[in-house]
Amino acid sequence: MKEAGIALDEPVNIFISGVTLRDGLDLMLLPFGLDYVAEHGVVHVTTKVVADQKLKIEIHTNLTSPQENPEELIELITTLVEPDSWAQLGGRGVIRPYKNGLIILQTQRTHHKISQFLTALKEAE
Template identity: 85%
Template sequence: MTFDNHETELQFVDTPLVDALNIIGELHRLKFFPDVKAIKEAGIALDEPVNIFISGVTLRDGLDLILLPLGLDYVAEHGVIHVTTKAIADQKLKIEIHTNTTSLQQNPEELIELITTLVEPETWTQIGGRGVIKPYKDGIIILQTQRNHRKISEFLAALKEVE
């Protein structure tokens, strides 16, 4: 499930968080599933008021603007978007394979060094994190959080643009 390039407009004034998510879900044909227990245990109310008026942003960026200030994040899996605490989202790792993304694929060790140095360096196993990155056939295979996968994809796209 990807919605990185879907542009959106968000207009919420004192709208309860759960209602804002439901409205966004209806507008973009997405299913949000809040992790009620984890959110409540973190001391965050599902009726926390959302105040935002923004247009011309990606849906991903809009969700970040709503969720991150509350200490929340989301993980897309099983056809739904799980809204949970950032701490829980950071524990969910996913494997992705990137192939032929830049000319640096010819030298995967250099690409791996760039990624692990520039994209959330503290999250990689080399310095005690949980993320793993290895050369794989004509690309790289990465075990990382969904949020960091998005950052890696952005980084690889930026590299490709300057080639």
């Protein structure tokens, strides 16, 4: 974080209630250009640039029935959820059909947005 010009001993104070830990961390860190990554049960505060470099694989199952074409769902996700983060537009994210679901390589932040999107789709059915 020193390379980004952020002092490690700079105090950050925030008083909030009624929000999730995720939202609280966003409110506290994003104004400073910081982000976080959760790994092995530990939250690491880092720069947004570093967080965006850490990709992980998640498998989403039971999204499509065997007779459905998953390409429509892939198109929706890559068009509506962080479009610039996908490989076809120069990003690093990858999404592929896997059995009746999807296997996705993306940042933690984008994975969270994908999960929210998929939940909203299911609720709209």
